Amino acid sequence: MNSTKEQVLTFLDKCEELKKCKFIMATTKIKDILKCIVNSPDLYMLFDTVTKDFDYLKEKSKCLVTLNDGYVNKSYVILPRTIGQRLAFIFCLFVEFDRDTLNFNDFLQNYFVEDGSYFESYRAFCKTIVDCLEDLIRQVFNEAVENSSKEGKFAPDSVRSDLIAEISYSIANEKKHLMRSSIPLVEKEGGYRILSELMNAVKMGDEELIDALICGYNYYVMFNKCVSDGVASLIESIAEFEETL
Numbered sequence: 497m498n499s500t501k502e503q504v505l506t507f508l509d510k511c512e513e514l515k516k517c518k519f520i521m522a523t524t525k526i527k528d529i530l531k532c533i534v535n536s537p538d539l540y541m542l543f544d545t546v547t548k549d550f551d552y553l554k555e556k557s558k559c560l561v562t563l564n565d566g567y568v569n570k571s572y573v574i575l576p577r578t579i580g581q582r583l584a585f586i587f588c589l590f591v592e593f594d595r596d597t598l599n600f601n602d603f604l605q606n607y608f609v610e611d612g613s614y615f616e617s618y619r620a621f622c623k624t625i626v627d628c629l630e631d632l633i634r635q636v637f638n639e640a641v642e643n644s645s646k647e648g649k650f651a652p653d654s655v656r657s658d659l660i661a662e663i664s665y666s667i668a669n670e671k672k673h674l675m676r677s678s679i680p681l682v683e684k685e686g687g688y689r690i691l692s693e694l695m696n697a698v699k700m701g702d703e704e705l706i707d708a709l710i711c712g713y714n715y716y717v718m719f720n721k722c723v724s725d726g727v728a729s730l731i732e733s734i735a736e737f738e739e740t741l
Contacts, residue, residue: 503536504637511630519618523600526590533587542636543587550584559585560607563675570675570684571606573624574668577661579632586629620692627699628664631657659737663698666730667691673724687716698734703741710734 498506510532514525533539555576562571576582592598601614608624610616635657674687690713697705710731717723 498536500538500637503538504633507532507536507539507633508630511626511633515622515626519601519604519614522618523593523596526593526600530590530594538637539633543583546580546584547587550581550588552585552588555581555585556588561672563672568681571609572668572671572675573607574672575624575628575664577665579635579661582628582661583632583636586625589625623696623699631660631699656737656740659733659740660698662733663730663737664695666726666733667695669726670724670730673726674722677720677722679720679722683720687713687720687722690716698737701741703738706734706738 507529510525510529514522514529517525533543559574559576560571561574562569576585589598593600593603604614604617604621608617608620610620670691671688674684674691677684679687690709694706694709694713697709714727714731717727
C-alpha cells in the first residue's frame with residue numbers, strides 16, 4: 497500500500513495533468529482524478545468524510561449563481577467558505593461531469609465566460625476549481641508533503657491558506673455585489689476583471705501586483721459609487737495576507 501505522501505503526490509500529479517491537457521480531454525482527466533481517490537485509502541476516507549452530511553443540491557444552488565443586471569444574465573461560481581464544504585462541492589461537481597449529468601462544455605461556457613473561447617474558459621475553470629482543489633489537499637495533508645520539493649511546491653501554512661480562502665470568499669461576494677449594482681455593464685465587466693486578477697495575484701503571492709490591483713479597485717468603487725459593505729474586510733484580509741509573504 498502506498499504511503500499517504502505517495503497517495504497525495506499522485507493525486508496532485510493528476511490535478512496537474514488536468515490543468516495541462518486540452519479541454520476536450522478534461523472529462524477523461526477528471527475521471528482519472530476520481531479513480532485516484534477511490535484507489536487511495538487516505539484520500540477516499542477524506543472525501544467520504546466531507547461528503548457524508550453534505551447537501552450537494554442545496555449547496556449547488558448557492559454556488560452556481562446566475563444574475564441578471566438588466567441587460568444580460570451573468571453566471572459564475574462561488575465556492576463554499578469552509579475547507580470541508582469546498583472539497584465536498586468540487587468532488588460532487590467532478591462526479592457530475594463524469595456521469596454527464598452536468599455537461600462539462602456547457603458548464604464552461606455558462607460559468608467561465610472569458611473571451612468566448614473554450615480555451616480561455618478552461619483556463620479560468622482551472623484557476624478557480626482545480627487550483628483550489630490542489631491547495632486544499634496540500635493543506636489537509638500538510639505533514640505528508642511538507643518535505644517534498646516536487647516541482648518546487650510546498651504545502652501552504654494554515655494561516656496563509658485560511659486567509660486565501662477568506663479572500664476568495666470576499667472577492668466572490670464583491671463580484672456578486674457588482675453584478676447586482678446599477679452601474680453600466682461595461683463598468684461591471686471592468687471591476688469583475690480587476691477582482692479576478694486580484695485573486696490570481698493572491699494565489700501567486702505577487703505582493704506588488706496585489707497592491708496595484710487593490711489600489712485600482714479602491715479607486716474603481718469610489719469612482720463608480722459602488723462601495724460594498726464587505727470591501728473594507730477584503731482590504732483588511734489582504735493586508736493580513738501580505739504580512740505572511
